[in-house]
Amino acid sequence: MAERRRSEATRQAILDAALELAGEVGYAKLSVEGIAARAGAGKQTIYRWWPSKGAVLLDALLAYTTGPSGRIDDVELPDTGDLSADLKAVLRATVEELNDPRLSAPMRALSTEILADPVLAADYADRLETPVRELKLRRLRRAVDAGEVSADADLDVVVDLLWGPLRTRWLYREGPLTKRYTDRVVDTVLNGIRRW
Amino acid sequence: MAERRRSEATRQAILDAALELAGEVGYAKLSVEGIAARAGAGKQTIYRWWPSKGAVLLDALLAYTTGPSGRIDDVELPDTGDLSADLKAVLRATVEELNDPRLSAPMRALSTEILADPVLAADYADRLETPVRELKLRRLRRAVDAGEVSADADLDVVVDLLWGPLRTRWLYREGPLTKRYTDRVVDTVLNGIRRW
Amino acid sequence: MAERRRSEATRQAILDAALELAGEVGYAKLSVEGIAARAGAGKQTIYRWWPSKGAVLLDALLAYTTGPSGRIDDVELPDTGDLSADLKAVLRATVEELNDPRLSAPMRALSTEILADPVLAADYADRLETPVRELKLRRLRRAVDAGEVSADADLDVVVDLLWGPLRTRWLYREGPLTKRYTDRVVDTVLNGIRRW
Amino acid sequence: MAERRRSEATRQAILDAALELAGEVGYAKLSVEGIAARAGAGKQTIYRWWPSKGAVLLDALLAYTTGPSGRIDDVELPDTGDLSADLKAVLRATVEELNDPRLSAPMRALSTEILADPVLAADYADRLETPVRELKLRRLRRAVDAGEVSADADLDVVVDLLWGPLRTRWLYREGPLTKRYTDRVVDTVLNGIRRW
DNA sequence: TCCTAACCGAGACGGTACGTCGCGTCTTTAA
DNA sequence: TTAAAGACGCGACGTACCGTCTCGGTTAGGA
CATH class of the missing domain: 1.10.10.60 (Homeodomain-like)
Structure with missing residues (x-):
């Protein structure tokens, strides 16, 4: 060793x-x-x-x-059968974390380092971003299987659509992080904006 | 003076x-x-x-x-009557900018500063983010008026959905910035992912 | 002009x-x-x-x-016929000046400049040091004429002996500037230290 | 330690x-x-x-x-039994040092600092001025013991009279530093200027 | 159980950049 | 033309950290 x-x-x-x-x-x-x-x-x-x-x-x-285990993989996003509700719940939890300075401040510090250091960025991607994204993809795939989500959706893009705006808003302090905001994000991603 | x-x-x-x-x-x-x-x-x-x-x-x-004028407000996003095509064109241009190191490097540097400095963040919001967002909103409002976009869409959220993922991907270097990616973003935002 | x-x-x-x-x-x-x-x-x-x-x-x-006249030459050192007493009086006055911060501080500042700037040193010599030395020499010459002082004394050296130690003591802050000190200087210069 | x-x-x-x-x-x-x-x-x-x-x-x-020892105390001024000759020899050596730019320039620099910094002045006094003065005083005391110098001379004043004028002349660049000058200083201090 | 290497705390070192002060020169505007 | 005002290029200040490098002291393995 x-x-x-x-x-x-x-x-x-x-x-x-x-x-x-x-x-x-x-x-x-x-x-x-x-x-x-x-x-x-x-x-x-x-x-x-x-x-x-x-x-x-x-x-x-x-x-x-x-926590002490250090494992991410054995977690799962909630799956009540209602994708919209589940996503809203998860994003609300994220909002809460980002509004907690005890967690938010070090995360902001880490983000700053990542911006300037591609090696660290890769490390971050491998150890945090990718496993967490996998969680999200698993939930979305189940929604596809359940017929809730169109089969030809690009789930990687969907993950970015759901979590990307929140991260940008937080990083650039572009506005308050509220549950109303994330709820609307989920609704818009699910329904689209096209008028039929 | x-x-x-x-x-x-x-x-x-x-x-x-x-x-x-x-x-x-x-x-x-x-x-x-x-x-x-x-x-x-x-x-x-x-x-x-x-x-x-x-x-x-x-x-x-x-x-x-x-440029020398220093004015942002008198610019407009393209409006050919086809929202999807227009958005894709604009996002492709953005991708091109972000892939050009001459522009991308200083933008990354500026972003790093913004993360650590709320005063600068506010200044950035006032002088660049907000006016540019207004451009985007104007184009979307025209699409609403034209009946292309549902009237009850939250256009602020839509702007975040369209441009946020790209910014996040670029900032964190989470993947290559391609036109295929932004095209899919536009399609997904317009259509949603719900299976009808 | x-x-x-x-x-x-x-x-x-x-x-x-x-x-x-x-x-x-x-x-x-x-x-x-x-x-x-x-x-x-x-x-x-x-x-x-x-x-x-x-x-x-x-x-x-x-x-x-x-003062407003700007003239030094028309001043004279006191001449009561008693060289020792006259010198002591003059040196006591000098001690008083050097102990007055209003005068002493700028003089110290000027001295510092002079140390580092030979041009200023020459200017200082021409406009202040030399005329004042001439005053002192005139008084000593009168003492020679009066038979108080030995005719073969080098009066330039005598001026240095009388005023030099005081200046050194003041500049380097080597000890308090007292009238007792200058009195002893005058006595020693007049009498010498040789035991007959 | x-x-x-x-x-x-x-x-x-x-x-x-x-x-x-x-x-x-x-x-x-x-x-x-x-x-x-x-x-x-x-x-x-x-x-x-x-x-x-x-x-x-x-x-x-x-x-x-x-030198490498760093000790001043174990040096002694020359003592041939002829005070006048000994003092002239020492002062001539001092003149030589002050005329050597390699030593004179840093000493002038140090002096400038001392003028403006009482703390440094005290440090200088403790570590250089006082020990060297003690050397001088020891030589003079021996001259008193030998009956060369009057017992009621204030030896501290005598030290100032012998070395002060040279320092002032050097600092203010009031004239060339010559052996003739220091010889006359010694003679004058020993003999005094009073006409008997 | 002892020996000895690796690890530890501490912090000096050569550097780079910070943000500030003052230099002496300059340019602008007003009298 | 002189003056107040103050921006400018420049150089040094004294400080904060960087990442590297010893220095003992300690602490855990393998002999």
Whole structure:
């Protein structure tokens, strides 16, 4: 195994410190030096195990959102048989997360790192974006099977339509994130806007 | 009058330098010092007129995209009477812009600044996002009037659905930006995914 | 005449401001910008008439110490016939001046400029140091004529011996400037230290 | 122990660079930035260990004048039994030092800093001025013991009389520094100027 | 159980860029 | 023509972090 004598306590302290500091001081003032100091760790310890500040954040967020198991795959989106209701419920939960500064601040920090660092972007895609997208696709495929959704819909595009606007709105702070907004997104995606 | 004896030549040199450098060295290495050096200007001259690196970029991009007039409002999206075709044409143009590093690099740099700076975000919204959104809304309203689009569609949401996914895909580098992708977005938004 | 349409009021305001600021903020923070602002003058006005910050200070101190006449030559050191008493009186007056921050601070500022600027040093020598030294030499020559002082004394050296130590002590802050100290200097210079 | 893991090589490089630059560019253009660049060191390394540019110069001069030992106390002024000859020899050596730009330029730079910075002045007094003065006083006390010098002479004043005029002449560039001048100073101080 | 390597905290180091201050020059407008 | 005002290019300031590099001290494996 690669990491043999790594101190688990220190690893946790660093992830915690990163999350806390991102929430407290914001992305712009988040520094490796600061994380190390808050964690009571040496800078070298961070550089030994993570290639960048963003990688620390990614690990921290993954650990935080998935809990101790670290597994995403064994989760499923709700499936009550009513796609519209299920999507609205999921998006409402997302809105709640994005409105919680404890989670939102580190996510914004991570996003900033991702924008500037294609390697981190790929890592993020592999470890968070893709598995989560797979969840969403599974739910949509079931809706196709159930005859709720047209068989020739491009489900990848549908995922982007459902979650993309919310992310953009949040990132650019283009407006308040409300449940009314996500409900309308779901309705519009389902029904389209064409007048028949 | 506000700024009276400001040097127009220097202002232009700074905006040009900012755009060039963002394209050449990328966001992470874009520095006020570098912009000043490239422009043959003093750092103080930049700090005198712009509150931040991002504000310079915003001005630079505005000047670049709107040309010498600086006006956005007197532009209109194409209206051939076929909404689907018009939207696809516009989004294809957007794809082309986002695939051009000369424009894409500074836009990415600006986005990074916006994420971290709410003041800049508001400025961006006022001066670029809102006027451009208004263009889009005008075109959609005409489609409503023409009976192409359902009268009870929330046009603000529709704008987000049409342009949001593209922006997200570009920002997070989640996949290639192709005309096929935007065509499908348009089709899906227009038709919806519900099976009738 | 060289200076034709020069504004006397502005000249005075600048000299006053220089003296005041040197006293208030100390040499290190004394700036042309500050003097101009305090005097309500433009920076260019200072650069038009003085070659350096130090030259302003020199003019300011000359104007202050000599009063409106601006003449030094028609002054004389006291001559009561008792050289020792006269020298002690003069040096006590000097001590008093050096202990007065209103005069001492600008003088220290001027000294700092002189150390770094040989041109200013020459100007200072011509306009202040040399005339004052001449006063001192005249008094000593009278003491020689009166038979109080040995005819083969090098009076230039004597002037340095009498005033040099005080200046060094003041510049380097090597000890308190007291009348007891200058009295002893006078006694020692007059009597020598050799044991007969 | 205070400073533990400080790099001795860097320390030396900084002191050397400071001395060289003071000699080459003069005080006015001596900058921390320049010293760091010349020494191949970061600015922060200088600020970490010295409170000011002047403190670097003081250390550099102390290291240079005392050699690797760093001790002043175990030196003695010459004592041939002839005070006049001994003093003249010492002052002639001082004249030579002050006429050597390699030493004189940094000393002038240090003096300029001392004028403006009382803290540095105190440091200078403690570490250079006072020990050297003690040397001088020891030689004079021996002359008193030998009966060469009157027992009621104030030896502190005598030190000032012997070395003060030279320093003033040098600092203000009031005249050439010659051996003839210092010889006359010694003679005058020893004999006094009173006509008996 | 001891030895010894890897890991740890701490933090100095050479750098880069920050945002600020003041320099001396310049240009504009008003008197 | 002089003056107030202040923008300009420039250079240095002192600070914050970067990522790399020692330094002991500690701590867990394999001998």
